[in-house]
Amino acid sequence: MTERIRLESGTVTTEIAIFGAELRSLQQRGQELLWQADPDFWDQSSPLLFPICGRAIDNRVGIDGQDHPMTIHGFAMLSRFQLLESGPDFCRFELVANAASRESYPFDFRLLQSYRLSGDRLDCETRIENSGARPMPFSFGYHPGFALPLPGVAGAHEVRLLNGASPAPAEQRENFLTGGQIPTPFHDGRLAVEDATFHPSSSIILAEGSGDGLFYGSGARGLEIRWRGLENLVLWRPQRAGFLCVEPWQGLPSQIGAGPELAARPYSLTLAPGEARDFGLSVEMAAL
Numbered sequence: 001m002t003e004r005i006r007l008e009s010g011t012v013t014t015e016i017a018i019f020g021a022e023l024r025s026l027q028q029r030g031q032e033l034l035w036q037a038d039p040d041f042w043d044q045s046s047p048l049l050f051p052i053c054g055r056a057i058d059n060r061v062g063i064d065g066q067d068h069p070m071t072i073h074g075f076a077m078l079s080r081f082q083l084l085e086s087g088p089d090f091c092r093f094e095l096v097a098n099a100a101s102r103e104s105y106p107f108d109f110r111l112l113q114s115y116r117l118s119g120d121r122l123d124c125e126t127r128i129e130n131s132g133a134r135p136m137p138f139s140f141g142y143h144p145g146f147a148l149p150l151p152g153v154a155g156a157h158e159v160r161l162l163n164g165a166s167p168a169p170a171e172q173r174e175n176f177l178t179g180g181q182i183p184t185p186f187h188d189g190r191l192a193v194e195d196a197t198f199h200p201s202s203s204i205i206l207a208e209g210s211g212d213g214l215f216y217g218s219g220a221r222g223l224e225i226r227w228r229g230l231e232n233l234v235l236w237r238p239q240r241a242g243f244l245c246v247e248p249w250q251g252l253p254s255q256i257g258a259g260p261e262l263a264a265r266p267y268s269l270t271l272a273p274g275e276a277r278d279f280g281l282s283v284e285m286a287a288l
Contacts, residue, residue, distance in 0.1 A: 009089040009117035012285060021081040021093040021113040022047050023144065026122060028285045031152060033223070035145035035243035042145065042241070047077035048113060049141035050128070051105050052265065053232075054253030055175050061104075062260035063137075068104045070262075073143070075101060076111060089117040097131070108132030120288075124281040130271035137263035137270045139251020141230065142281045145243040146216060146223065148193060152288060155218035157193040157244070159235065162226075164189040167209030170252070172201055177255040177266060195239050203236040207252060207266065216246060221288060229279040232267055248281060 004015040004024060015025035023046040026034040037043050052061065052074045061070045071078075079101070081093035092114040097107060110129040115122065130136040149157055161167075166186035171178045185197055185204065193216075198204070210233035213226035227248035234247040252266040263270055271277060 005083065005086050005091045007086075007089050007091060007115060007117050010119055012117055012120055012122070014115065014117060014122060016091060016093075016115055018083055018093070019080050020047055020077045021095070022077065023115065023122075023124070026283070028120065028288055031288075033147055033150060033285070033288075035147060035245075038242075041238055042243070044077070044143075044145070046142070046144040047073065048111075048126070049073040049139070049143055049247075049249065050076035050111060051107075051109075051138040051140075052262070053139045053141040053234075053247075053249040053251045057176060057254045057256075057260060060260055061262040061265075063106060063262050067260065068106070070104050073141075074139075075104060081113065084112075091115055107134075107136045107138075109136060109138075120285040122283045122285075126279040127276055128271070128279075129276040130273055133273050135270050135272055137265075137268055139249065139265060139268045140277075140279055141232075141234075141247055141249030141251065142227070142279075143245060143247045144281070144283075145245045148237070148242050148244050150217055150222060150288070153218050153221045157216065157218050157222075159191040159193060159244075159246075160215040161186070161189040161191075161211055162213040162215065162224075163209075163211030165209050165211060167206050170205040170207050172203070172205065172253075173256060175203075176253050177205070179255055191235070193237065193244050198235075198237045199239065202238045203234055205252065206233040206235075208232075214246065216244065217288075223288070224284040224286075225282070226284075227279070227281045229277065250279065 171180035230248040232249040236245040
């Protein structure tokens, strides 16, 4: 059984797996809010995406002109983190470069991941550091899958962007970007979470315009999800799946015809030697 760390604060509990430092359970009053990794649809719950978000063409990226293997969303979610500290409502993990990571990503890095419960709120904090001697390109993203429907929430579920915008999604072809856009499925910042919305593609990729938060639920009951340091948003739901993934990213899948260079992937970042970048995600459950 995968080793897990359990946190508790008031009526909220979480479990985080040391493998991948992945959030695997988020419960309020004993009701599970997180997707429980049914392999018939998706065998994860909330992986961390590093050093890419999305797919790379032919599962390879270019680094300084050399090809390196890279599977979807990178290797962090397939890595065992080290537990640095934990308490009743807080834990912190670390992943550093090693022989296996350097085969696909020849950089020295440190990824610090923490989780904290404060009442009805979960805070996820991430710091990525370039501990090497050369510039380090990368992308990072969160990928939590929330139950659909949410327990105790009746009625049709929707996403409401907190900025009220209705951005146009990026056009995709076989999970890669074309460089174009498609008509927005939002109406006054609202998106119906139903099969028709996620067809023919199961994902909606918002390169810009999504702001820094959204509400997911029905009426006034649901979750308020906010993020920081992340420009992009992906919403993913396979047909008939009992979950919706709310995925704030910094970095997008490869663009067709743009070449394999990691540094050239849309919205990727580059850290100078010794530089660090912080990201955050919070889930507020007070409305349930």
